[in-house]
Amino acid sequence: MRAPASLETKVLVASRNAKKLEEMRRILAEQMTAVEVVGLDDVAPFEEPVEDQPTFEGNALLKARAGVAATGLPTLADDSGLCVDALNGMPGVLSARWSGPPKSDERNNELLLAQLHDVPDERRTAHFVCAVAVVHPDGREIVVEGRMDGHVVREVRGTGGFGYDVLFVAADRPGVTTAELSREDKDAISHRGKALREVAPLVAQLLSASS
């Protein structure tokens, strides 16, 4: 027998990226007031999967399934990245580790700038993608994707956000990088904001509906 919905309001958010997790917690808190979000630091350590899938969806599912298997909690995971048209969609799923280990946003940004050095302004278009996977212990799974279009600028600007935000200008907010937006404004237009706002009501349904 399944537990009543009232006992099933904890959701594990499986991310090791503190700044991403902060965005996820903030957006989810607005959308799902009755749900308690726990992080990987709040549960017993477990072996986390290698993100070796060719798609954001595949990696998000890997991370969410591993969380459920280890904790028994409904688990939500985000796999995201920047897809640059002049680089045939790269770094894409490799965004976090584009410049090799250990993960470094600063080196990733330096490498991206170097790779785009000779690319003229009109061909510096790019978009962020965020796939959010939610996996329930009973096997039900949901994946949604959000996207934010824009372009890559020529020098880093701003102190907010994380990752490639210092180099990315969203089409919806011309003239400033997404690292120069307020947290709320980034959430309003971001790939992550879009995906999480779409998935939140589905999570509520998943937690309350009997299978």
Ligand SMILES: O=P(O)(O)OP(=O)(O)OP(=O)(O)OC[C@H]1O[C@@H](n2cnc3c(O)ncnc32)[C@H](O)[C@@H]1O
């Ligand atoms: O897998 P987890 O543990 O969640 O943390 P991670 O940082 O490795 O996350 P991903 O594998 O999903 O890789 C996402 C990378 O894409 C970039 N990225 C994703 N969303 C971004 C955003 O909103 N702003 C800037 N860069 C972003 C950034 O380099 C992230 O490290």
Ligand SMILES: [Mg+2]
């Ligand atoms: Mg990762």
